């Protein structure tokens with residue numbers, strides 16, 4: 286039998302029988318992923334029993350995500366999520382995915398984003414700021430999850446039609462997100478066991494499958510453009526056939542957007558306040574900018590260009606705290622770093638590896654928003670990819686930083702958030718690397 290070309294790829298040391306490198310990953314994900322560069326530009330690691338070929342340089346990341354994007358599917362994690370997402374744009378592949386993306390992307394145009402900011406982000410962030418009082422201790426991670434879910438929900442469904450569904454989203458999406466990775470990495474047998482994780486996940490998915498279709502049917506009958514995401518999805522037509530999406534397709538895109546958009550944004554916002562709580566000098570510059578631009582009022586879409594330092598903090602938060610890993614699977618033989626990877630090979634890119642590379646980010650462990658100051662040297666393609674890149678670039682990549690900037694500035698216009706002494710905060714190993722907890726004391730900044 287001819288030798289498997291993949292055998293030439295250097296295996297990452299420390300693999301355990303059955304568990305592979307999962308223990309190293311669980312113990313210290315950021316340190317482990319950052320260390321992989323020292324083993325080569327293409328390395329083999331084992332997630333449980335599954336061999337995964339991970340690239341560690343910007344050039345190879347760019348090859349996989351952009352240049353050779355057509356040669357890859359999303360791979361195993363997304364296959365496992367298909368029962369939840371259906372064939373939405375995060376899980377589908379090939380030509381079908383390209384057509385769906387063309388129909389969904391207009392919902393994320395700048396004009397639409399300005400509308401979402403005015404109708405949801407600014408008022409909901411201002412409402413959260415109004416709900417706090419001086420001296421109160423808040424579970425900030427939870428408050429920000431609620432905020433981001435409300436923003437996602439109301440961005441999708443702006444009309445009265447969506448009221449019932451919004452309540453259900455607040456109840457069901459957090460349950461599904463808690464269990465989604467367990468689902469992704471467990472075998473079919475475990476998925477079917479009547480354990481709590483499966484029961485709660487299935488019940489939440491079923492509740493959403495029950496309420497969302499009614500909203501779609503009613504909104505289609507209504508026919509108007511309400512400026513929300515659902516209207517854009519309903520009005521979109523396929524370039525070639527002129528056909529709109531079916532109700533089933535819209536349903537899958539709605540669930541996909543709800544599950545991919547809210548938690549990622551909430552987690553970035555949580556790390557934003559954690560980081561500035563650790564760095565008094567950065568916090569002072571942030572507060573000075575917020576005071577100068579806003580003078581105590583909530584931030585709007587038009588304020589964003591003037592909140593330049595706030596945006597630098599957002600960039601640095603996304604460098605240090607991106608999602609865990611991007612997975613792909615070869616559809617055909619692909620040559621990577623001189624090795625022919627046959628079809629069906631699981632391949633990965635980790636932003637934690639790329640974003641900790643001292644060639645582009647000197648002293649990478651340091652939290653330094655000035656890396657992003659105007660005039661900073663341009664980075665090579667693939668070096669900084671918090672939203673992925675190429676054919677599957679996150680459709681929320683413009684909206685999310687604007688949402689985070691508006692929400693952070695609106696909260697900081699009135700409140701300082703102070704970490705509780707003695708509480709260690711670290712990333713939990715989930716798809717989004719959320720903080721384990723984030724209790725903070727709310728202190729009035731003015732009056």
Ligand code: HEM
Nearest residue numbers: 374375545546549550553611671672673677679680681685
């Ligand atoms: C800070 C916030 C966010 C981060 C860090 C983030 C990150 C990412 C990343 C890394 C991917 C690429 C996954 C891959 O290539 O495998 C992705 C895809 C995606 N994101 Fe985001 N995202 C954020 C916010 C949002 C928002 C606000 C939305 C929608 C409202 C959204 C919707 C999606 C969807 C639908 C996909 C799948 C795209 C595809 O597979 O073609 N994301 N996101």
